[in-house]
Amino acid sequence: TIEDRFGLTFFLSTFWVFFPMFNAATTFPGERAVLLRDRAQGSYRLSAYFVAKQAAEIPLNWLIPSLFLILVYWMTNINSSVGAFFQMWALLLLGVEISTSLGMLISAAETDPKKALTWVTILILLAHFFAGFFIDIANIPIWLRWLNWVSFMKYTFGSQAVTVFDNDASFSCASQDSEYAVCNQGDPNARISGSDVLEKRSIANIPVAYALVLLLGTLATKLATYVVLYHRYKPRAPRVTNPGTTKGTTKGNTKGNCSSSSSARGKNTKD
Structure with a gap:
C-alpha cells in the first residue's frame, strides 16, 4: 500500500542517518593525542590525514547500507x-555521506565524546521532526517552518520518496471515500498516480534538486570539518626561554663559579 511504502522509505532514510552519524561523532577525540603529537613533529600535513581518513572510511560506510x-x-x-533501485542506492549513499560528515563536524568541534553524542542526538531529533513525515509542514508554526529547509532529512527522505513514487507508479483506490480526489469521481478503474501521492504529502517531485542539495551539503560540511580540525587540533608552540634572562643567568652562574674557585684557591694557599 501507499502507507507501507512511505513507512519503509522513511525507515531507510532515517536509520542510515542515525547509525553513521553516531559512529562518526566519536572519531576525532580518540585520535586527538596522536594527531597533536604527529602534527607537532611535522610527520604529515593535516590535509593528508584528513583526505586519508575520508578515503579509508568510505568503503566501511557504504558496504552495510548497500547490502x-x-x-x-x-x-x-x-x-x-x-532504474529506481540504482537511483535510490545513490541517494541512500548520499544520505550516509552527509550524516557522516555532520557527525565528523561535531566530533571535530567537541573533544568530549559524551557531549558530542548529546549534540548529535539534538541535531537528529530536530531534523527528524521537521523532515515533513510526522508533522505536515502546513501545520508547523510559521516562525518555525524555516527549520524544514535546513533539515537534511527533508532531502534524504524527499529524494527517496520521489524515487519510490515516480511518475510511472500507480495504485488502486481502496474505497470511494478516499483522501485522493481521483478516487471519488465514481470511476471503478481510477488509479492514484505517484505524483498525486507526492502532492498530497507536500513533497516536490524534483529528485535532481534533492541530490544536488545533499551533494553540496556534504562537500560544505567536509570543508567545515577540515577548518575546525585545523584550529581545534593545532599543536601548541614550544615554550621559548627569554634570551635576556638566559644570558643574565649564565653570566651570574659563571661569576659565581669564578668566585668559588678563587675562594677555594685562597684557602688552599693559606693551608
Whole structure:
C-alpha cells in the first residue's frame, strides 16, 4: 500500500542517518593525542590525514547500507523498476555521506565524546521532526517552518520518496471515500498516480534538486570539518626561554663559579 511504502522509505532514510552519524561523532577525540603529537613533529600535513581518513572510511560506510538496500528493496518490492533501485542506492549513499560528515563536524568541534553524542542526538531529533513525515509542514508554526529547509532529512527522505513514487507508479483506490480526489469521481478503474501521492504529502517531485542539495551539503560540511580540525587540533608552540634572562643567568652562574674557585684557591694557599 501507499502507507507501507512511505513507512519503509522513511525507515531507510532515517536509520542510515542515525547509525553513521553516531559512529562518526566519536572519531576525532580518540585520535586527538596522536594527531597533536604527529602534527607537532611535522610527520604529515593535516590535509593528508584528513583526505586519508575520508578515503579509508568510505568503503566501511557504504558496504552495510548497500547490502541492506539490496535485500530490503527486492524483498519488499517497494518499486519494481531497476532504474529506481540504482537511483535510490545513490541517494541512500548520499544520505550516509552527509550524516557522516555532520557527525565528523561535531566530533571535530567537541573533544568530549559524551557531549558530542548529546549534540548529535539534538541535531537528529530536530531534523527528524521537521523532515515533513510526522508533522505536515502546513501545520508547523510559521516562525518555525524555516527549520524544514535546513533539515537534511527533508532531502534524504524527499529524494527517496520521489524515487519510490515516480511518475510511472500507480495504485488502486481502496474505497470511494478516499483522501485522493481521483478516487471519488465514481470511476471503478481510477488509479492514484505517484505524483498525486507526492502532492498530497507536500513533497516536490524534483529528485535532481534533492541530490544536488545533499551533494553540496556534504562537500560544505567536509570543508567545515577540515577548518575546525585545523584550529581545534593545532599543536601548541614550544615554550621559548627569554634570551635576556638566559644570558643574565649564565653570566651570574659563571661569576659565581669564578668566585668559588678563587675562594677555594685562597684557602688552599693559606693551608
